[in-house]
Amino acid sequence: GQQLNQSPQSMFIQEGEDVSMNCTSSSIFNTWLWYKQDPGEGPVLLIALYKAGELTSNGRLTAQFGITRKDSFLNISASIPSDVGIYFCAGFIANAGGTSYGKLTFGQGTILTVHP
Amino acid sequence: DAGVTQSPTHLIKTRGQQVTLRCSPKSGHDTVSWYQQALGQGPQFIFQYYEEEERQRGNFPDRFSGHQFPNYSSELNVNALLLGDSALYLCASSLQGFPYEQYFGPGTRLTVT
Numbered sequence: 390g391q392q393l394n395q396s397p398q399s400m401f402i403q404e405g406e407d408v409s410m411n412c413t414s415s416s417i418f419n420t421w422l423w424y425k426q427d428p429g430e431g432p433v434l435l436i437a438l439y440k441a442g443e444l445t446s447n448g449r450l451t452a453q454f455g456i457t458r459k460d461s462f463l464n465i466s467a468s469i470p471s472d473v474g475i476y477f478c479a480g481f482i483a484n485a486g487g488t489s490y491g492k493l494t495f496g497q498g499t500i501l502t503v504h505p
Numbered sequence: 506d507a508g509v510t511q512s513p514t515h516l517i518k519t520r521g522q523q524v525t526l527r528c529s530p531k532s533g534h535d536t537v538s539w540y541q542q543a544l545g546q547g548p549q550f551i552f553q554y555y556e557e558e559e560r561q562r563g564n565f566p567d568r569f570s571g572h573q574f575p576n577y578s579s580e581l582n583v584n585a586l587l588l589g590d591s592a593l594y595l596c597a598s599s600l601q602g603f604p605y606e607q608y609f610g611p612g613t614r615l616t617v618t
Contacts, residue, residue, distance in 0.1 A: 393547075398534065403610070419605075420605040421579070424609075429613050430612070431597075431610050431611050432594050432609045433609070434606065434609075437605070437606055458538060477547050477548075479563070480549075481589070481604070481605035491553040491565070491599060491604035491607065492553065492563065493540075493548075493550060493607060494550070495547030495549070496547050497546060498545075498546075
């Protein structure tokens with residue numbers, strides 16, 4: 390089945406530094422999404438990407454949909470303590486018949502720690 | 506604008522028992538998906554409900570079943586619980602025309618002893 394590989398698995402950075410993480414797949418996806426999950430809570434949608442090559446920003450977060458449609462990247466600029474959490478990429482494939490059902494395939498997550 | 510809500514927050518069950526988890530979707534959403542998240546892993550898709558029918562299913566045994574009600578709320582049922590069923594169960598809601606933009610609830614933490 391489809392698998393998403395996220396890297397790095399964990400990051401320890403100083404407040405104010407920029408962060409980069411990525412997600413790769415052996416399969417093509419129609420949509421890439423990035424979520425953040427805090428302890429004891431559900432994932433929160435940060436950014437959704439719909440076209441190959443698309444670059445989208447949400448505040449200090451910028452994500453890109455890879456040209457091959459098999460990867461995506463997330464950057465966080467000028468990190469702050471509240472950026473701590475687990476970041477997940479997720480991919481969506483429209484069904485072969487053209488219908489769009491809802492299975493999201495998730496990566497294993499990148500744990501981000503920010504030192505003040 | 507009410508977000509996705511789930512109940513209960515935590516649950517402890519014994520191996521072999523049955524459990525029912527509940528979910529109310531975000532206001533205006535008509536589609537509900539369920540995911541299982543083991544410790545240290547990403548969420549795994551269980552199934553999705555739309556118009557009170559299961560329309561897509563992940564690689565989970567028949568012990569996992571669900572239901573969607575006319576008000577779009579949903580239940581996840583797990584029979585004959587195994588120790589390996591211990592996980593965070595997440596409900597996500599979306600609009601039928603935008604099935605990929607899924608908004609998650611806080612989850613139900615199930616512990617099987």
